[in-house]
Amino acid sequence: MRRIATSIVTFVSWHRRAIGALLAAASVLLLAEALRTPVETVDALVATVALPAGHTITPADVEVRALPPGALPDDSLASPDDAIGRTLAAAVSGSTVLQPGSLANDHRAADGRAIVPIAVSDDGLRALLSPGDRVSLVTQGPDSMVVLCSDAIIVALPSGPDPAGRLADATQRPSTMILVEVPQEDAANVATFGQGVGVSVILGTV
Template sequence: MLPGLPPARRRLRAVRHQLRRRRRLIAAALAATAVASGLHALAPPPSPSVAVLVAARDLPAGTTLATDDLVAREFPEALVPSGAVRAGAGRVLAAPLSSGEVLTDARVVGPGLAEAQPGETVLPVRLPDPGMAALLRPGDEVDLVATDPGTGESRVVARDVRVLTGTADVPEAPTGQGGALVVVGLSAAEAVSVTSASLAQFLTVSWSR
C-alpha cells in the first residue's frame, strides 16, 4: 500500500489488482458461455413423437387382439416402423408379437401381410379337419394334398408351402364342408392349383419338423 494516497484511490487500485488476477478465469467463463450458447442455437429441435400400439405382453400367432392386448407408447416419429397399425382390436395376428413390439401390417392378417411376403401369393386354405389345422404353426413348411372324395385318390398340389397364420374355425361352407382356415404363402401357379383342387376335393397337409 502506497503511503499518502487517499482511501478512495487505494480501494480503486485494490479492485484493479484483483481484476488483473482473475481476468483469465473470467475470460474462460465467458468463452464457455459463448460456446454453450452457440451449441444450443445449432442443436436441432427435438424430433416430434407419435403414439403407436405395442404388445402389452408376448402374444402368440392366431391371437384375436383385444383392447387389453395392446398399449399406446410414444415413439420418435423417425423411428416408427413402416406400416404401424393405428387400430388393432379385432385383428388376427399372423405371427407372434413380443412384449413392447410395435404392431405392424406385417404382423396381422390383411393386405399388409401379402406385401410383407415378396414373391409369394397369400392364400387362405380350408382344411376339413380343425384338429389337423390346429397342429400347424406360423413358419411351418407343408405339402398340400388334395383327395378326391369319390375315388379316394390323393395327389400333392403344392410342396413346401409356408404357413403364415395359425388357424381360425369357420362356419360350414354352402357345400356342407366345415373345417378351419389356414393362411399360407405360395407361388402364383401353386395358388391356382390349390384353389382349383379345393373346389371339389378335400385338402390335407403333410410335413416334417
C-alpha cells in the first residue's frame, strides 16, 4: 500500500502541470454546460417608473420582464394589454410587478376625462360613496365655497394602506384616498386641492 501511495505522489509531482491543465479544462466545460442550461422564467408586467394612485397607465409606464416563477405573486399580470388604459388604485414604485389588485376595477377614463385621487378622511362620508356615484367637488375659497367640479364620478375606494406617500405613516392606516373621474379641464385643480388644501364631496351635482 505504501509503495502504491509513493508511486501516486511521484506521478502527481512529475505531471502536476498537466493535471492542473486538465482540471482547469474540466471546470471550464462544466461552467459552459451550466450556462447553456436554461433558467425557467415567466413573463411578468412591471412598472418602469414610480406611478401615483389614479394614474392612467400608458405603454411607456410598463414593460414585460422574464422573471423566476418563485419571485412572482400567483396572479401577476403578463401582458401590457392587461393594464394599458387602466387606472392604478394605489401608488407603485419602479419595477413593481403589477397585479389585478393594483388596478381600479375595470374602469377606463372616458374620452376627455381623467382619473384623479383625492383624500376623503371622513369615514362616514366614505361609507356613503360607491363606484359610479356622481358627485360634486368643492373647496373653501377666500370668501365662500368654490366648485372645482360639478361632474365627478367615483371610480374606486381603495381599502389598502394609504397609497399617498405624503399621508402614509408607520401605522399603515387605511387609505383615505378615493379615485374620481373628472373632465380633463378640471383635473389639475381637483388634484391640487384634493391632495393638498382639501376637497369636500357633495352627493349629486350642483
